Amino acid sequence: GDSVTQMEGPVTLSEEAFLTINCTYTATGYPSLFWYVQYPGEGLQLLLKATKADDKGSNKGFEATYRKETTSFHLEKGSVQVSDSAVYFCALRALAFGGTSYGKLTFGQGTILTVHP
Amino acid sequence: DTGVSQDPRHKITKRGQNVTFRCDPISEHNRLYWYRQTLGQGPEFLTYFQNEAQLEKSRLLSDRFSAERPKGSFSTLEIQRTEQGDSAMYLCASSLSRGPTYNEQFFGPGTRLTVL
Numbered sequence: 001g002d003s004v005t006q007m008e009g010p011v012t013l014s015e016e017a018f019l020t021i022n023c024t025y026t027a028t029g030y031p032s033l034f035w036y037v038q039y040p041g042e043g044l045q046l047l048l049k050a051t052k053a054d055d056k057g058s059n060k061g062f063e064a065t066y067r068k069e070t071t072s073f074h075l076e077k078g079s080v081q082v083s084d085s086a087v088y089f090c091a092l093r094a095l096a097f098g099g100t101s102y103g104k105l106t107f108g109q110g111t112i113l114t115v116h117p
Numbered sequence: 118d119t120g121v122s123q124d125p126r127h128k129i130t131k132r133g134q135n136v137t138f139r140c141d142p143i144s145e146h147n148r149l150y151w152y153r154q155t156l157g158q159g160p161e162f163l164t165y166f167q168n169e170a171q172l173e174k175s176r177l178l179s180d181r182f183s184a185e186r187p188k189g190s191f192s193t194l195e196i197q198r199t200e201q202g203d204s205a206m207y208l209c210a211s212s213l214s215r216g217p218t219y220n221e222q223f224f225g226p227g228t229r230l231t232v233l
Contacts, residue, residue, distance in 0.1 A: 004159075032220045043121075043208075043224045043225060043226040044208070044210075044224040045224070046222075049220060049221065089159050091159070093220060103148060103150060103165040103167075103172060103173055104150065104162035104165060104173065104175075105150075105152075105160070105210075105222060106162070107159030107160050108159050109157070109158055109159050110157070110158070110159050
């Protein structure tokens with residue numbers, strides 16, 4: 001079945017440090033890939049997405065590139081801020097060969113990011 | 118522009134009791150999803166609807182769980198004879214089924230269930 005594996009956390013960084021959170025996946029068909037973020041006390045928010053190989057999703061200084069050859073979608077940010085402290089989830093949505101869209105998202109276990117001033 | 122809303126936000130119940138949660142999706146969204154999230158884990162898919170039709174159910178959705186979306190708008194998730202293992206955050210999400218943003222699911226704040 002479909003699955004998403006994220007790097008073990010938690011991740012603790014100083015402000016302005018470079019961030020990478022690794023995400024790899026297994027899926028049938030051609031999945032779309034997502035990063036969601038959950039700030040303390042808030043619901044899940046879509047951070048960025050990529051729908052086909054070599055697409056780069058970006059938002060709020062975060063980037064991730066859909067790498068089909070390595071089945072990866074690593075999240076990066078060049079300079080993190082204290083306000084980036086949150087839980088980050090990688091997710092996929094499978095798409096069948098015939099183009100039929102399956103509804104569900106499959107999530108990784110989440111990575112807790114803490115940024116210190 | 119209102120987002121996805123869920124009610125109640127918190128529910129504490131005793132083992133064996135029935136509970137029902139409600140989700141109101143974004144008004145023009147025809148797809149609605151239920152997920153369950155336990156502490157330290159990512160959300161796990163439970164079921165989803167397109168309009169009023171329930172199109173997919175996870176094996177996680179035991180016979181004690183039932184979901185409805187009678188008029189294709191709001192949805193309810195009922196858990197009968199609750200067990201302590203049902204304690205979790207229940208998340209609802211909605212999306213469009215076509216268009217440039219159809220892949221994007223928008224999540225509600227969740228209902229946190231505690232079974233004593």
